[in-house]
Amino acid sequence: MKITGAEILLKSLKKEGVKHIFGYPGGVVLNIFDLLYDDKDLNLILTRHEQGAIHAADGYARASGKVGVALVTSGPGATNTVTGIATASMDSIPLVVFSGQVPTMLIGNDAFQEADIVGITRPCTKYNYLVKDVGDLAHIVREAFHIASSGRPGPVLIDLPKDVTAGKAEFVWPESMDIRSYKPRYEGNKWMIQKAAALIAKATRPVIVAGGGVVLSGAHKELRELAQMTGIPVTMTLMGLGGFPGSHKLSLGMPGMHGTYYANKAIQESDLLVAVGMRFDDRVTGKTDSFAPHAKIVHIDIDPTSIRKNIRVDIPVVGDVKRVLTQLNKVLKDEKKEQWAAVKKKWLAQIEAWKKERPLSYEASDKVIKPQFVVQKIYELTRGDAVITTEVGQNQMWAAQFYKFDKPRQWLTSGGLGTMGYGFPAAIGAQMAVPEKLVIDIAGDGSIQMNIQELATAVVNNLPVKVAILNNRYLGMVRQWQELFFQERYSHTSLDVTPDFVKVAEAYGAVGLRAEKPSEVEPVLKEAFSTRKPVVMDFVVDWTEKVYPMVPAGAPIDHMLFPEEEKPEKKKLRAVK
Amino acid sequence: MRHTISLLVENKFGVLSRVSGLFSGRGYNIESLSVGVTTDPRVSQMTIVTRGDDQIIEQITKQLNKLIDVIKVTDMVELEHVEREMILLKVAPRPERKFEVFQLAETFRGKIVDSSERTYTVEITGDEDKIEAFINLMKPMGIKELVRTGKVAIAREGVKT
Numbered sequence: 161m162k163i164t165g166a167e168i169l170l171k172s173l174k175k176e177g178v179k180h181i182f183g184y185p186g187g188v189v190l191n192i193f194d195l196l197y198d199d200k201d202l203n204l205i206l207t208r209h210e211q212g213a214i215h216a217a218d219g220y221a222r223a224s225g226k227v228g229v230a231l232v233t234s235g236p237g238a239t240n241t242v243t244g245i246a247t248a249s250m251d252s253i254p255l256v257v258f259s260g261q262v263p264t265m266l267i268g269n270d271a272f273q274e275a276d277i278v279g280i281t282r283p284c285t286k287y288n289y290l291v292k293d294v295g296d297l298a299h300i301v302r303e304a305f306h307i308a309s310s311g312r313p314g315p316v317l318i319d320l321p322k323d324v325t326a327g328k329a330e331f332v333w334p335e336s337m338d339i340r341s342y343k344p345r346y347e348g349n350k351w352m353i354q355k356a357a358a359l360i361a362k363a364t365r366p367v368i369v370a371g372g373g374v375v376l377s378g379a380h381k382e383l384r385e386l387a388q389m390t391g392i393p394v395t396m397t398l399m400g401l402g403g404f405p406g407s408h409k410l411s412l413g414m415p416g417m418h419g420t421y422y423a424n425k426a427i428q429e430s431d432l433l434v435a436v437g438m439r440f441d442d443r444v445t446g447k448t449d450s451f452a453p454h455a456k457i458v459h460i461d462i463d464p465t466s467i468r469k470n471i472r473v474d475i476p477v478v479g480d481v482k483r484v485l486t487q488l489n490k491v492l493k494d495e496k497k498e499q500w501a502a503v504k505k506k507w508l509a510q511i512e513a514w515k516k517e518r519p520l521s522y523e524a525s526d527k528v529i530k531p532q533f534v535v536q537k538i539y540e541l542t543r544g545d546a547v548i549t550t551e552v553g554q555n556q557m558w559a560a561q562f563y564k565f566d567k568p569r570q571w572l573t574s575g576g577l578g579t580m581g582y583g584f585p586a587a588i589g590a591q592m593a594v595p596e597k598l599v600i601d602i603a604g605d606g607s608i609q610m611n612i613q614e615l616a617t618a619v620v621n622n623l624p625v626k627v628a629i630l631n632n633r634y635l636g637m638v639r640q641w642q643e644l645f646f647q648e649r650y651s652h653t654s655l656d657v658t659p660d661f662v663k664v665a666e667a668y669g670a671v672g673l674r675a676e677k678p679s680e681v682e683p684v685l686k687e688a689f690s691t692r693k694p695v696v697m698d699f700v701v702d703w704t705e706k707v708y709p710m711v712p713a714g715a716p717i718d719h720m721l722f723p724e725e726e727k728p729e730k731k732k733l734r735a736v737k
Numbered sequence: 738m739r740h741t742i743s744l745l746v747e748n749k750f751g752v753l754s755r756v757s758g759l760f761s762g763r764g765y766n767i768e769s770l771s772v773g774v775t776t777d778p779r780v781s782q783m784t785i786v787t788r789g790d791d792q793i794i795e796q797i798t799k800q801l802n803k804l805i806d807v808i809k810v811t812d813m814v815e816l817e818h819v820e821r822e823m824i825l826l827k828v829a830p831r832p833e834r835k836f837e838v839f840q841l842a843e844t845f846r847g848k849i850v851d852s853s854e855r856t857y858t859v860e861i862t863g864d865e866d867k868i869e870a871f872i873n874l875m876k877p878m879g880i881k882e883l884v885r886t887g888k889v890a891i892a893r894e895g896v897k898t
């Protein structure tokens with residue numbers, strides 16, 4: 161029996177196990193929306209902006225490990241998704257995005273609300289399709305989910321002309337998938353793994369750098385086994401937080417521009433780096449030719465293009481992180497362990513000394529709220545068990561530094577693209593995925609205004625997400641750069657007119673709370689966490705506070721700036737403004 | 738260094754722009770590109786000539802391999818191979834040099850494919866050296882127009898991987 165393209169689409173989505181779609185309607189997708197009206201199994205969450213829908217689908221994917229799904233209309237609906245798609249692409253998040261398109265006979269005619277979205281998103285999707293024949297639709301959906309979720313994951317877009325969703329065909333679901341030109345390699349080369357194991361056995365100052373690939377492939381157990389067995393300390397990139405327990409004694413925290421003193425020192429002094437599912441982003445490496453100058457580098461990644469892109473590599477291992485680590489651990493189990501213990505005792509003692517020398521810290525105050533203090537309190541009160549999303553800027557870095565993530569999929573942040581406006585819609589998606597968990601967006605006052613309209617989505621869907629705004633009345637991170645490198649010329653970073661966030665929350669039907677003094681922080685957080693409603697918390701923080709340590713862009717990563725290098729008279733001057 | 742990269746790709750719309758987009762998106766230059774269908778109508782063959790140091794070429798080949806529609810990537814530098822290009826060249830020689838055009842075309846195993854009162858159009862195929870040499874010899878004849886196909890390349894038999 162022939163059924164319509166819209167029916168084929170919904171049937172296909174159910175075959176893929178989809179329950180939630182994030183989206184926004186429009187003329188050319190009405191055939192689909194009409195069917196969704198009566199559908200009991202597919203729940204469409206209406207956001208207030210298409211960018212919100214994509215970030216929500218992305219947050220859903222990151223929190224659950226499933227493929228996130230979004231549905232939008234043609235033209236402006238589709239173009240509004242581009243930032244979200246690029247965000248997911250940079251962080252390797254599996255999404256399938258459906259965009260409506262004008263009828264096939266009008267494509268290319270500058271029809272009303274037409275945009276060449278397949279052309280526009282080509283560089284920021286893993287793959288994309290324009291469906292020209294309704295008979296291909298089921299197959300394409302199956303293929304899209306396969307491509308999005310396998311190998312190095314990523315977003316896939318399917319453009320659906322209106323006549324395709326109205327046209328009819330038999331529903332034929334392909335049971336197996338084989339794309340001749342797409343065969344990701346999961347198993348690592350045995351010979352390379354032997355060589356990597358030999359280097360690990362010999363190293364006296366080894367460090368593991370764990371990236372987002374550890375989280376994506378679910379390799380946290382294998383990574384912990386490797387670290388504990390060998391005693392190698394682990395530093396986690398921004399995307400890798402939670403891939404190894406942040407509270408573990410072998411944890412070095414984050415490396416790079418705003419990384420810890422001890423992670424950067426350890427990397428620079430190391431004789432072996434084992435890079436796992438990370439891509440040597442310039443925020444991690446700083447000046448590449450002075451990065452880890454004494455180290456041999458083993459690089460494990462599923463994507464061969466990540467290897468040797470930025471950094472010389474001695475042992476490349478292409479494969480799925482989980483499988484490669486399993487293989488590697490097996491080989492290493494046969495090595496001599498006593499010898500390691502002795503060597504590592506010295507190395508770990510050195511690292512302990514660095515940790516003592518310069519721990520992550522900030523100057524506490526009982527007069528003005530320090531943003532780091534807010535993050536620390538959130539960590540204490542949630543006992544590290546919340547899902548944290550962030551916006552971009554200082555808020556993101558303080559969250560990364562002062563919240564310790566022990567488990568994967570607890571930390572959702574736009575690492576690769578650095579998208580302001582990501583955190584709040586991502587929190588909405590995450591809350592849909594893990595309804596029983598406490599989900600908190602740690603935000604800046606600038607970023608939250610980029611997708612604040614999604615308060616409506618949270619309220620309508622009874623999603624008890626919390627937003628903690630570290631309100632410094634500035635585009636803080638940019639202001640920090642202006643202060644350090646542009647002679648305090650604060651060009652367009654002061655947010656003179658910021659809305660009253662408490663009233664904004666209330667206007668949408670959410671709860672708004674404010675803390676102006678350090679003593680109010682804990683009560684506000686406690687009240688928010690015990691309220692089963694969306695809550696916006698406005699923390700009026702010390703606007704002069706900066707993120708430290710800081711490696712200036714393009715400098716070697718052990719050239720770190722610290723707060724005590726700030727001149728005290730300058731500090732006073734700024735505080736009175 | 739210059740590399741000739743041979744690609745087998747799915748014969749679908751959009752594939753050419755995925756491939757060329759990969760180059761432009763990373764700021765790599767394509768010196769020439771030619772595409773045509775193979776004996777299997779579902780598969781096309783592309784020949785791309787590009788320049789770069791070893792690290793850039795490694796990235797280019799890896800990135801090409803990563804494209805979902807790319808079936809096979811071969812860097813011809815690693816193989817003994819034959820390269821050919823075709824040009825069509827329109828010259829307007831002064832009457833006393835018309836004969837020279839004929840002669841040179843013949844020496845280079847070219848063909849006159851069109852002629853008018855004032856012009857000849859010559860077709861020449863060959864490797865780069867031959868093509869360049871022919872163009873240089875034709876310059877004094879007054880070249881009016883010149884079009885090149887871009888290179889095609891094929892591995893020599895017996896050295897194929």
Ligand SMILES: Cc1ncc(C[n+]2csc(CCOP(=O)(O)OP(=O)(O)O)c2C)c(N)n1
Pocket residue numbers: 551552553554555556578579580581603604605606607608630632634635636637638
């Ligand atoms: C969409 C977008 N536009 C611009 C930027 C550049 N940018 C990076 S951080 C930042 C400031 C963020 O300010 P705010 O959200 O108030 O956070 P804070 O740094 O004060 O914590 C800006 C503008 C960006 N990352 N994303």
